[in-house]
């Protein structure tokens with residue numbers, strides 16, 4: 553014997569602060585799927601470890617087994633929200649996939665202006681709105697292109713599963729690097745600098761914010777409104793769901809829209825073999841069809 557213990561774990565396991573075995577990953581992955589519809593592949597193993605390790609530290613737990621036991625127990629009910637918040641991917645930006653906002657302006661807003669419509673009702677849903685950049689981009693597009701926007705009946709509903717994101721959207725405060733890409737004109741029109749030390753922060757002006765209602769909503773649960781919705785942005789959300797979950801979601805989404813209404817998906821998403829209630833009319837742009 554040379555006194556050295558034979559390592560029982562792989563190199564990666566030894567570097568880890570907490571042991572994270574197959575059973576830990578599988579059972580947490582199943583719970584994520586059950587609660588959110590999000591399907592985590594094997595490739596997301598490290599990501600899950602990294603994000604949930606933080607929860608273990610906050611809760612002062614010594615192992616993933618203890619964390620799983622907590623989630624399964626009655627006391628674990630309070631942790632489910634933080635667990636969900638930890639596993640969602642919230643990447644977003646103002647005017648992300650800018651061609652959608654051009655299309656909204658040209659194909660949806662311009663005809664309203666051309667028709668001289670007043671008092672028109674407009675309902676838009678940003679489903680999976682993350683920290684609010686998407687609904688605020690919709691609101692800016694409306695306010696910049698509908699001269700009568702403040703006298704019209706316009707409502708943007710912005711929903712997300714992640715409670716921290718909903719809160720951030722509601723606050724409407726963004727660090728300077730988040731608003732850097734929108735241009736000086738938009739920044740001075742729609743934001744006010746928030747006084748304070750450190751990095752500059754900007755808050756959305758109340759007139760614009762008043763167009764939007766932020767709510768927590770899990771797309772896996774019954775949708776608590778009937779529509780009709782003129783436009784739905786559901787971008788970079790369904791990419792995390794499997795096909796069956798996508799199909800089931802659009803069976804519930806389709807009745808919220810009348811024929812002709814618009815639906816925008818994210819750049820790598822499609823309704824091919826998911827729903828026949830929409831037809832593709834542009835790059836990831838759909839219109840509700842009859843039936």
Ligand SMILES: C[S@@+](CC[C@H](N)C(=O)[O-])C[C@H]1O[C@@H](n2cnc3c(N)ncnc32)[C@H](O)[C@@H]1O
Pocket residue numbers: 587588589590640641642643644645648679680681682683686711712713714717769770771772786787788789792818
């Ligand atoms: C990558 S972000 C996309 C944000 C924005 N739509 C965009 O394209 O920039 C995806 C968002 O979907 C939300 N999400 C994931 N699963 C959800 C579910 N089951 N119900 C509601 N929102 C969900 C996440 O919390 C996250 O904020």
